[in-house]
Amino acid sequence: MLIDYHTHHARCGHAVGDLESYVTQAVKLGYNEIGLSDHMPLLHVNPAEYYPEMAMPIEELPRYIEECLYLRDKYKNDIEVRVGLEGDYIEGYEKEIEEIISAYPFDYVIGSVHFLKEWDITDHRQVHHWEGKDVLEVYELYYDAVQKAAKSGLYDFLGHIDAIKRFTYKPKQEEQEAWYALERETLEVIAECGIPIELNASGLSKPCAEMFPSERMLKQAYQLGIPVTVGSDAHDPLKVGENVDRARNILKEIGYTELATFKERKRFMVSL
Incomplete structure (x- = not known):
């Protein structure tokens, strides 16, 4: 069963290619399912005043859904197209997130933590925010947000749950025990919530040079019975399926x- 549940396209501003090119690339690769999951519009910052090219404008969201549905029908004999969204978890904006999620016929919504307040910890333009910070304290804030995303009930699975490591900022050696305890606690919360996670292959091409999450966390997730799906996090049609094998x-x-797959917000487990 070949699937890729995490892709982006030109509407978000920091990816290339139209939606159809992602679908046709997945067909070319012989995939059974392709998930279209572009970034939810920004809710907690003013897009006109924030860093550019972060997410699709709110006025593009209906067009995005319409195009996804069109492609699902157009390619129904070639591949299963799943209509998704990567929905940032922003504490205090749960109601606004739910309004967006419930307004459209999504097959799944990824719950991802990119933001700690107005700091996008995955944006290379914002690494200066690490300066002067206690790294372990940032990790505590991050994993607290991941746990709250799991508990929110808004999402179908959680994306790149240790993306905090992307730019290789890690707690000190003497803080390793506390760091690993944070990871374990977060996985236990995820298990209690019964929500799957994704193995996001894109980390291999990032400074951390490791998938999200790490094998250390994956082994614990397996022990805790946490279901998993997979995604490339492609921002270019040619990257569809990259490192998913x-x-x-x-x-x-x-x-x-x-693997966990999704249709109409329902989870289906398929043979790996």
Whole structure:
């Protein structure tokens, strides 16, 4: 079962290619399902005053959905197109997020933490925010947000749950025990909530040079019975499925035998 549940396209401003080019690339690769999951419009900052090219404008959201539905029908004999959204978890904006999610016929919504207040910890233009920070304290804030995303009930699975490591800022060696305890606590919360996570292969091409999450966290997730899906986080049609085979192999080595797939906000487990 070949799937890629995490892709972006030109509407978000920091990806290239139209939606159809992602679908046709997945067809070319022989995929069974392709998930279209562009970034939810920004809610907690003014897009006109914030960093440019972060997410699709709110006025583009209906057009995005219409195009996804059109492509789902157009390619129904070639591939299953899933209509998704990567919905940032922003504490205090749960109502606004829910309004967007409930307004459209999504197959799934990814719950991702990019923001700590107005700081996008995954944006290379904002790494200066690490200066003078206690790294472990930032990790505590981040994993607190991931736990709240899991508990919110808004999402179908959680995206790149340790994206905080992207630019290789990590707690000190003497803080490793506290750091690993944070990861474990977060995974336990996720397990209690019964929500899957994704193995996001894009981390291999980032400064951290490691998938999201790490094999350390994946092994714990398996022990806790947390379901997993996979995604490339492609921002270019040519990146569809990139390193997803490696992700699948890692999951098999750990012991996973199934992947989570989604349709109409319902989860279906399929053989890996």
